[in-house]
Structures are given as structure tokens and as C-alpha cells.
Amino acid sequence: LFISYVHNERVQAISHVAASLAHEVRNPLTSVMGFLKLIRNPSLPREKVDQYIDVCTEELVRMQTILSEYLAVSRPLGKHREEIDLSEQIHAVADVMTPYANMNNVKLVVDDGSMSVRVESNRDEMKQLLINFIKNAIEACSNRSDGMVVIRLLASNHEAGLLIKDNGIGMSPEQIERLGTVYFSTKSTGTGLGLTFSYQLIRSLGGRVTVRSEPENGTEFIIRLPVSSARS
Numbered sequence: 001l002f003i004s005y006v007h008n009e010r011v012q013a014i015s016h017v018a019a020s021l022a023h024e025v026r027n028p029l030t031s032v033m034g035f036l037k038l039i040r041n042p043s044l045p046r047e048k049v050d051q052y053i054d055v056c057t058e059e060l061v062r063m064q065t066i067l068s069e070y071l072a073v074s075r076p077l078g079k080h081r082e083e084i085d086l087s088e089q090i091h092a093v094a095d096v097m098t099p100y101a102n103m104n105n106v107k108l109v110v111d112d113g114s115m116s117v118r119v120e121s122n123r124d125e126m127k128q129l130l131i132n133f134i135k136n137a138i139e140a141c142s143n144r145s146d147g148m149v150v151i152r153l154l155a156s157n158h159e160a161g162l163l164i165k166d167n168g169i170g171m172s173p174e175q176i177e178r179l180g181t182v183y184f185s186t187k188s189t190g191t192g193l194g195l196t197f198s199y200q201l202i203r204s205l206g207g208r209v210t211v212r213s214e215p216e217n218g219t220e221f222i223i224r225l226p227v228s229s230a231r232s
């Protein structure tokens with residue numbers, strides 16, 4: 001009886017994930033198929049072909065994001081941790097995210113205060129965490145003309161602080177309350193899994209997050225992580 005109970009719970013959990021994943025992936029998939037059909041038309045002008053290929057690429061990138069967000073929350077956190085230079089990681093991620101910021105007319109500013117702050121984490125997971133916060137900040141600003149995201153490194157003796165600030169749409173107290181819970185999203189194409197993973201990771205590293213936000217006025221996240229005690 002017990003085994004079948006556990007089995008049922010698992011099947012239910014899997015069905016739930018499968019259903020929402022299918023739901024997320026179906027729209028971009030349908031869109032790519034539609035545009036491929038259009039591109040097939042031999043008399044389609046070259047600029048239309050280029051335009052449709054751009055759309056397809058965007059949709060495929062979206063699918064890639066959805067899959068990596070689902071994978072990140074469903075996989076156990078990586079056992080392999082190493083010392084990471086936060087400033088280095090932030091710059092690397094900012095480079096990766098710059099085209100996305102440009103696409104959304106958002107200025108991305110990195111201020112590392114020329115500090116070398118080291119934390120202990122799985123490298124890929126720390127990168128994913130940074131991407132998640134920065135991506136959200138960019139998306140929060142996407143509807144304004146003077147959107148700006150500032151990423152600042154703060155440090156004390158025991159803690160690394162990472163501030164991610166935007167002047168975007170902001171959040172209500174009710175929304176702030178729900179941050180990090182599975183599937184919480186206010187976006188039409190959001191998975192609501194980015195912060196679930198990020199909060200999990202921060203907790204597992206012994207860190208914490210504080211949020212200040214106001215509707216219409218933007219949001220400020222501060223992530224605090226214990227600094228690495230290893231000597232190099």
C-alpha cells in the first residue's frame with residue numbers, strides 16, 4: 001500500500017511537470033513550424049526570409065531557456081563546488097546578457113568596485129543564478145525607454161553581497177511574498193522557475209536574499225553569500 005502511494009505521488013508530480021512543460025513549449029514550437037512553412041515559399045522576398053529566420057531563432061532560444069529552467073529545478077544541486085571569483089562571473093554573465101538587454105533597450109551597468117570576492121559554489125549553477133536575476137531585471141524594464149539594470153558587488157569580511165537593481169515595473173507586497181515559489185510568474189511567457197532554482201541555490205550555500213520593490217519604481221535584490229574561507 002505504501003509503495004503504491006509513493007508511486008502515485010510520483011506519477012502525479014511527473015504528470016504535473018510534464019503538463020506544464022508541454023504547455024510552455026507548445027507555443028514557440030507551433031510558431032517555429034508556422035514560420036518554416038512560410039519560408040518554404042520560393043517567391044518570398046529575401047528580407048522576409050531573414051525576418052522569419054530571426055523569429056524562429058528567438059523562439060528556439062525561448063525553448064532553450066524553458067528547458068534549462070525546468071532542468072535546473074528538477075536536478076539535484078551539483079555536488080562539485082569550487083572557489084569562484086564573483087566579479088569575474090558577473091562580467092562574464094553581463095557579456096552574455098548584453099544582447100538581450102540591447103534587444104529590450106535596457107542599459108546594463110556592472111560595478112564591481114574592483115573587488116575580488118570569492119564564494120564557494122558549483123560554477124554552472126552560480127552562472128545560472130546570475131542569469132536568472134539579471135534576465136528578470138531586464139524584463140522588468142522592457143516597457144520603458146530609459147530602462148537600466150545595475151549590478152553591484154558589495155563585500156564585508158564574512159559576506160559577499162550582490163546587488164541587482166532595476167528601474168522597471170516593480171512588485172506589489174503580495175508578489176514579493178510569492179517570490180521563489182514554483183510556477184509563480186506574472187509574465188505571459190514565464191515559467192516561474194528561475195527564482196525557484198535561484199532561491200534553492202542561495203539557501204543551499206548558506207546565503208539569503210532581501211528584496212525592496214515598489215510598483216512602477218523598480219526593484220532591488222540583494223543576495224548575500226558567505227565568502228569562501230579557502231586560501232589560494
Ligand code: ADP
Pocket residue numbers: 132136137140166168169170171175179180184185186187189190191192193194195196218219
Ligand atoms: P519568470 O521570469 O519565468 O516569470 P521567475 O521565477 O524568474 O519566473 O520570476 C518570478 C516572478 O517574479 C516574475 O514573473 C515577476 O513577477 C517577479 N519578478 C522577479 N524579478 C523581478 C524584477 N526584477 N522586477 C519585477 N518583478 C520581478
Ligand code: MG
Pocket residue numbers: 132135136190194195
Ligand atoms: Mg525569470
